[in-house]
Structures are given as structure tokens and as C-alpha cells.
Amino acid sequence: xxxxxxxxxxxxxxxxxxxxxxxxxxxxxxxxxxxxxxxxxxxxxxxxxxxxxxxxxxxxxxxxxxxxxxxxxxxxxxxxxxxxxxxxxxxxxxxxxxxxxxxxxxxxxxxxxxxxxxxxxxxxxxxxxxxxxxxxxxxxxxxxxxxxxxxxxxxxxxxxxxxxxxxxxxxxxxxxxxxxxxxxxxxxxxxxxxxxxxxxxxxxxxxxxxxxxxxxxxxxxxxxxxxxxxxxxxxxxxxxxxxxxxxxxxxxxxxxxxxxxxxxxxxxxxxxxxxxxxxxxxxxxxxxxxxxxxxxxxxxxxx
Amino acid sequence: xxxxxxxxxxxxxxxxxxxxxxxxxxxxxxxxxxxxxxxxxxxxxxxxxxxxxxxxxxxxxxxxxxxxxxxxxxxxxxxxxxxxxxxxxxxxxxxxxxxxxxxxxxxxxxxxxxxxxxxxxxxxxxxxxxxxxxxxxxxxxxxxxxxxxxxxxxxxxxxxxxxxxxxxxxxxxxxxxxxxxxxxxxxxxxxxxxxxxxxxxxxxxxxxxxxxxxxxxxxxxxxxxxxxxxxxxxxxxxxxxxxxxxxxxxxxxxxxxxxxxxxxxxxxxxxxxxxxxxxxxxxxxxxxxxxxxxxxxxxxxxxxxxxxxxxxxxxxxxxxxxxxxxxxxxx
Numbered sequence: 001x002x003x004x005x006x007x008x009x010x011x012x013x014x015x016x017x018x019x020x021x022x023x024x025x026x027x028x029x030x031x032x033x034x035x036x037x038x039x040x041x042x043x044x045x046x047x048x049x050x051x052x053x054x055x056x057x058x059x060x061x062x063x064x065x066x067x068x069x070x071x072x073x074x075x076x077x078x079x080x081x082x083x084x085x086x087x088x089x090x091x092x093x094x095x096x097x098x099x100x101x102x103x104x105x106x107x108x109x110x111x112x113x114x115x116x117x118x119x120x121x122x123x124x125x126x127x128x129x130x131x132x133x134x135x136x137x138x139x140x141x142x143x144x145x146x147x148x149x150x151x152x153x154x155x156x157x158x159x160x161x162x163x164x165x166x167x168x169x170x171x172x173x174x175x176x177x178x179x180x181x182x183x184x185x186x187x188x189x190x191x192x193x194x195x196x197x198x199x200x201x202x203x204x205x206x207x208x209x210x211x212x213x214x215x216x217x218x219x220x221x222x223x224x225x226x227x228x229x230x231x232x233x234x235x236x237x238x239x240x241x242x243x244x245x246x247x248x249x250x251x252x253x254x255x256x257x258x259x260x261x262x263x264x265x266x267x268x269x270x271x272x273x274x275x276x277x278x279x280x281x282x283x284x285x286x287x288x289x290x291x292x293x294x295x296x297x298x299x300x301x302x303x
Numbered sequence: 304x305x306x307x308x309x310x311x312x313x314x315x316x317x318x319x320x321x322x323x324x325x326x327x328x329x330x331x332x333x334x335x336x337x338x339x340x341x342x343x344x345x346x347x348x349x350x351x352x353x354x355x356x357x358x359x360x361x362x363x364x365x366x367x368x369x370x371x372x373x374x375x376x377x378x379x380x381x382x383x384x385x386x387x388x389x390x391x392x393x394x395x396x397x398x399x400x401x402x403x404x405x406x407x408x409x410x411x412x413x414x415x416x417x418x419x420x421x422x423x424x425x426x427x428x429x430x431x432x433x434x435x436x437x438x439x440x441x442x443x444x445x446x447x448x449x450x451x452x453x454x455x456x457x458x459x460x461x462x463x464x465x466x467x468x469x470x471x472x473x474x475x476x477x478x479x480x481x482x483x484x485x486x487x488x489x490x491x492x493x494x495x496x497x498x499x500x501x502x503x504x505x506x507x508x509x510x511x512x513x514x515x516x517x518x519x520x521x522x523x524x525x526x527x528x529x530x531x532x533x534x535x536x537x538x539x540x541x542x543x544x545x546x547x548x549x550x551x552x553x554x555x556x557x558x559x560x561x562x563x564x565x566x567x568x569x570x571x572x573x574x575x576x577x578x579x580x581x582x583x584x585x586x587x588x589x590x591x592x593x594x595x596x597x598x599x600x601x602x603x604x605x606x607x608x609x610x611x612x613x614x615x616x617x618x619x620x621x622x623x624x625x626x627x628x629x630x631x632x633x634x
Contacts (some may be wrong), residue, residue: 035420038554095607104609107562110555111601118594126591235427235551242424273439280428287425288413 001192005146007264013152013221015260016159020214021237022244022252024207030183030247034100035107038089040234041116044227046212047123047219050074068138068154075158075216082212083205087115092283113230120227128226131217132217143242155217157293158203162210163253179203181187183247236263239283245296254295326352327474332520340468340585347475349539349576351558354482355529360558361615362495362524363565364502366423368554369430370530375549378533378538382451392457396535403531404524409480411523415516430554437546450545455560457539471540478536482529483569490569498522499567563604565611574612595607 017276021043028036044196061070093112097104139150140185170176182188183198190196219225236259244255262282267275286294332340350375359367377399384390384398396414414425457474458464465474489495497518499607509515525619538544560579564571582600604612 029420035423068496073385093602093606097609098309100609103562104605106600110559111598111605114594114598114601118591118598122591122595231551235431238422239428242421246420274435277432277435277439278431280549283428284414284425287417291417291421294422 002145003268006148007268008147008150008261009148010157011261011264013155013260013262016156016163016258017214017218017221017233018161018237018240018259019253019256019258020159021233022240022256023163023249024211025205025238025241026244026249026252027179027207029241030249031179031199032094034094034105035109035238036289037064037234038093038104038116039208040232040237041113041120042082042085042089042208042238043211043215043228043233044230045085045116045120046078046208046215047225047229048082048120048129048215048227049212050078050128050216051131051225052221053077054123055132070135070139071154071216071220075213078212078216079209082215083209086204086208087201090200093194116260117227117230123225128229130222131223131225133223136220136223143190150255151220155221158213158217162213166210167249167253175202207303211227216282224264236279239279242293243283243286245293248293249297250302251295252295255293258294315463325480332472335569337468340472342581343609344468344471344475344540346580347472347479348533348540349483349557349560349572349580350479351475351482351533351536352530352557352570354479354486355526355533356557357561357567357569357572358486358498358529359526360561362490362498362502363397363519364566365519365522367426367432367526368423368551368558369428370434370526370557371549371551371554372426372430372433373403373407373416373527373530374537375433375544376406376527377534378544378549379437379451379534380531381443382454382544383537385454387444391460392455392539396532399495399531399535400528401531402533404528405623407455407527408520408521411520415519415523427551427554430549431551433551434546434551437549440487445546448546450543452543454538454542456542457536458518464507473572475536475540478532486569490567494518502567510598520592524570553608563601563611565614568611568613569617571611571615604608 021039021103021263024039024042025036027038028034052191054070059071065073089112094105137151137154141148141150142154168176170179173258178194179199179202181192181194182196188198189199215225218229238254240259241252242257242258244251244253259279263275263279266278270278290296332341335343352370355373356367356370359365359370380391380399381395384395385392390398406582410429414422417425437445438448445451456464456466497508497513500511500513500517501518503513508590534544537548556579560572560575562575563578564573564575581592582597586596589596
């Protein structure tokens with residue numbers, strides 16, 4: 001019983017990373033109908049930004065703000081930096097080719113992904129880097145026999161707060177209504193007086209910012225980051241997006257959390273070596289029986 | 304390809320770019336060093352893989368980002384049967400093709416109704432499942448992360464053995480050439496027209512009586528079989544196979560080959576595979592910056608030529624054939 005609860009908590013932690021990254025995929029896809037392959041690498045870049053701040057600024061940042069303050073500062077800096085990077089990529093790589101269809105944008109996105117990945121390699125070196133132990137809080141808690149680190153609880157809290165905030169923005173505010181309108185039909189939304197350019201700008205700032213924050217938290221949680229980790233997490237998060245129903249914000253959150261929990265339970269009870277196989281099998285089975293994902297709505301085919 | 308119509312000299316003359324191309328490729332290995340012969344061998348492998356993905360992605364418009372999975376099935380079929388049972392490589396070419404095609408039929412039948420991006424993620428998942436399973440050494444036959452090694456050279460008896468770089472160069476390019484002839488014929492056949500019709504408008508294709516499900520599955524099976532052949536050649540050249548050669552990144556590169564060249568265009572696929580395989584070699588002097596330059600080029604290419612370098616001119620040949628057919632029927 002204890003093991004199940006511990007694994008569930010671990011699964012939720014990993015799942016919240018997937019969910020935060022998946023939100024970026026889902027928002028961009030919802031409005032632009034584009035799979036942003038560079039998103040996973042933006043997440044890795046966020047991880048490296050946080051690392052740089054904590055390593056080279058540790059004498060100032062961690063000394064003045066304390067360990068927790070340093071963590072929050074790193075997350076905020078990563079969010080801002082990756083938000084800017086996301087909008088830059090949209091300006092340079094995607095905006096010139098929106099009008100010519102969807103497939104060239106896929107190649108452009110893959111190109112952007114290669115640029116970021118190799119850019120990280122050139123700047124920070126090809127070897128994996130480690131978040132130093134003096135900047136990562138390491139308090140173990142023992143709640144009724146269940147071992148959990150304080151860091152894990154904080155990560156879960158931050159993730160759920162961010163997801164709640166995004167859910168509020170998208171579902172309850174006028175701006176969110178504008179985003180949803182764009183996702184339904186961009187040209188009609190423009191006719192209703194919605195500024196599409198602003199919406200696209202915010203989509204490409206918000207999505208990657210969430211991914212960047214997840215990057216810092218992954219770095220804190222696993223302590224080891226590498227320049228190729230963007231592909232791995234990106235692929236999983238994209239799987240989560242499809243699992244929940246692409247373009248659907250609550251779906252991305254549900255898909256991410258579900259994927260994390262399934263992965264953890266699968267590796268505990270079935271086989272560690274086959275945990276990813278297990279994840280992809282679940283995905284394929286879900287898509288065979290519910291082709292639009294768990295929360296995706298059936299859209300009438302345009303003829 | 305109406306090259307066999309040799310009596311018509313004027314017609315033959317119209318194919319001079321192709322003939323020139325063939326002549327240049329035949330004398331090429333004698334003017335470059337062994338390293339570049341190997342580079343051009345891998346150009347050939349990429350060309351074959353690009354042609355196989357072009358059937359699925361270019362002709363029918365199905366997003367397949369797990370194509371390396373099919374190649375892995377072909378390569379491992381060759382490796383395991385050759386190393387454990389000593390079956391000659393030449394016999395294993397059709398067997399690899401059939402194995403990969405059968406695998407594609409089995410996995411794709413339940414998911415063929417999925418559209419666009421959903422099909423895309425399922426094929427990614429399938430490719431990853433193949434790679435991870437091979438990596439986990441099921442039943443002790445795939446050798447885990449080390450792979451299978453000690454694969455023979457392709458040979459016919461003792462007098463014809465493909466055992467050096469130059470022979471491998473001719474071997475792969477002859478296979479590519481035969482494949483191109485077959486695919487050009489396929490493009491102009493009833494099947495090719497049905498495929499393009501599905502790509503342009505699936506609903507319209509279905510309403511004109513095209514069995515969409517059958518033709519989509521056919522594309523997947525044919526594409527996978529060709530990838531299986533590429534896997535066979537790849538395994539015999541390297542003499543070993545390991546799961547890391549078939550990762551997601553490689554599948555993405557194949558996707559780029561088809562899109563950089565131009566969807567459904569065979570010369571386009573050749574140019575695309577040249578770009579993907581030769582470009583990183585030319586920029587070796589830039590060392591760690593070369594993949595950075597590669598990424599920048601990919602983005603720039605899509606901005607300036609979004610349709611690909613050599614897009615297929617659809618309609619030119621079909622329209623003529625329809626007109627002549629209509630003419631004979633009326634007259």
C-alpha cells in the first residue's frame with residue numbers, strides 16, 4: 001500500500017512535468033494547427049537557463065534569496081527567457097510560412113529544434129550538467145510512513161497552481177475566450193474584432209514559458225540535465241497531448257498526469273525496461289477506441 | 304519510363320538528363336576517394352528510404368514519423384536469419400521486404416482510419432515500440448543495445464561477392480535505379496492516380512469509388528517493404544545492426560527528405576536525400592557548428608522554397624494520357 005502511494009506521488013510529479021510541457025503543444029496546436037517540434041528543446045533550454053542562474057549567480061541569488069527564493073527566481077527567469085525565445089522562433093521560423101500550408105511548417109519546426117539543441121551543445125558543452133547540491137533543497141518528509149521530499153511537494157504545488165491559473169485564464173477571462181475563438185475558427189474570430197497577431201504572440205510566449213518552468217523543475221528533481229533531453233520529454237509530452245485530445249487545455253493536463261502515473265505504475269508492477277513500450281501501447285489503444293483522445297470532441301468533417 | 308522504345312531516337316534524346324546522370328554516377332567511384340564512395344553509399348540508402356517514405360507521405364499524404372521502425376524490422380530479419388541460420392543475403396532481400404510489409408499490414412490495419420496528426424503520433428509510438436523492444440532483447444535474439452553482428456556480404460555463389468566500398472556503391476545504386484523505374488510506372492498507373500486523389504481530397508476520392516482504406520494500407524505495406532530492403536542493404540554494409548540506428552531523429556530526417564525535395568516527386572527525393580546525407584559531410588570543417596548550420600538551412604529552405612526544391616508537376620502527363628484516351632474512344 002505504501003509503495004503504491006509513493007509511486008502514485010512520483011507518477012504525479014513526473015506527470016505534472018509532462019502536463020506543463022503538453023499545455024504548450026496543445027495551445028499552439030489549438031490556434032495554429034501546428035506541431036511545435038521545437039517545444040521540447042525550448043523546455044531543455046529553460047532547464048539550462050535555470051542552471052546557469054543557479055550556478056553562476058549562486059553567490060548572489062542563493063545567498064540573498066535563500067534556497068527556495070533561488071528556486072523561484074530560477075523558475076521566473078526561465079519562464080521569461082523561454083517566453084521570449086518562443087516568440088522569437090515564431091517570428092523567424094513559422095510566421096513567413098503560415099500561408100503555404102502545414103507541412104513546410106513541420107520541417108521548419110524540426111529545423112528550429114535542431115538549432116536549439118545544437119545551440120545548447122555549443123554554449124554549454126556536450127556533457128550532461130548537474131544542478132549543484134547546495135542550490136537544491138533536500139528535506140525528506142515522512143508522512144505516516146510515506147517518504148516524500150519537500151521539493152516534490154513544492155513542485156506539485158507550483159505545477160497545479162500554474163495549471164489552475166492557465167485554466168482560469170483560458171476558460172474564464174475575455175482573453176481566454178478570444179484564444180478559444182481562434183482555436184475554433186481563426187478567420188471568423190478575426191472578423192469578430194479579435195486581434196489574431198496578439199493571440200499568436202501570447203500563445204507562443206505562454207506555452208514555452210510553461211515548458212521553461214517545467215525545465216527548471218525537472219533539473220531540480222533529477223539534478224541531471226543534458227542537451228538531448230528535450231526530444232525525450234517532448235515526445236512524451238506530445239503523447240500526453242494526443243492522449244487527452246489535442247487542442248484541449250484540460251485534456252493536456254489530464255493526459256500528462258495520467259501518462260506520468262501510468263509510466264510509474266507500469267515500471268513498478270510490469271517491467272522497468274518496457275515502461276515506455278507500455279506508455280505507447282496505452283496511447284495506441286486509446287486512439288483505436290477513441291480516435292480524438294480522452295477529452296477531444298468529435299468535429300464534423302469539412303467537405 | 305519508355306526507355307525500352309529504342310527505335311524512336313527522338314524520344315530517347317528527350318531523356319538525356321537521365322542518361323547523363325546515369326553515366327556520371329557510373330564513373331563517379333573512380334574519381335573520388337574511398338571515404339566519399341562510402342558517403343555516396345549512405346546517400347543511396349537515404350535515397351531508398353526517402354523513396355519508400357515518399358510512397359506513404361508524398362503520394363498518399365499520410366503522416367508517418369515512425370518509418371525507421373519498418374527499416375529496423377527488415378534489418379533485424381536479415382541479421383537474425385543470416386547469423387543464426389546462415390541463409391544467404393540475396394535470398395533474405397525478399398524475405399526482409401515481406402517481413403516489413405507484413406508487420407506494416409498488422410500494425411496499420413487497426414489505425415489506418417486515424418487522420419493527420421493522430422496517425423502521426425501513432426506511427427511515432429509504433430517506431431519507438433519497435434526500437435525499445437529490440438533494445439530490451441526479447442527472447443535473447445536481438446542482442447539488446449549491442450545488436451547483432453557478424454552479418455555476411457551479399458553474394459551469388461563464389462564469383463559475385465559484394466565486399467568493398469565500390470561494389471557496395473554500385474549495389475545500392477542499382478537497387479535505387481530499379482526502384483525508381485518501378486515507382487515511376489506506379490505513379491502513372493491506376494494505383495498512383497488513386498493515391499494522389501486520396502491525398503488531394505479524401506472525401507471526393509471515396510465518393511468516386513476509390514477504396515480509400517485498401518489504397519492507404521497498400522501504400523503503407525509497399526513503403527514498409529521498400530524500407531525493409533533498405534534495412535537489408537544497411538545491415539550487410541555495416542555487418543551489424545543496433546537499435547540506436549533506428550531512432551526517432553532518423554525518422555524525422557526521412558520526413559525532411561520528402562518535404563525538402565518536394566512531395567511526391569522522385570527527383571525531389573534524390574535531391575532531398577543528397578541534402579540530408581551530403582550536407583553534414585561538406586560542413587565537417589565547422590565541427591560542432593555543422594548541425595547548427597544544418598538547422599538554419601532547413602528553416603531558410605522552407606521560408607524561401609516551401610514547396611520543396613523540385614516539386615512534382617502534377618497533371619502534365621496525366622492530362623495528356625486522358626486526352627489521347629478520350630480521343631481514341633471518341634474516334
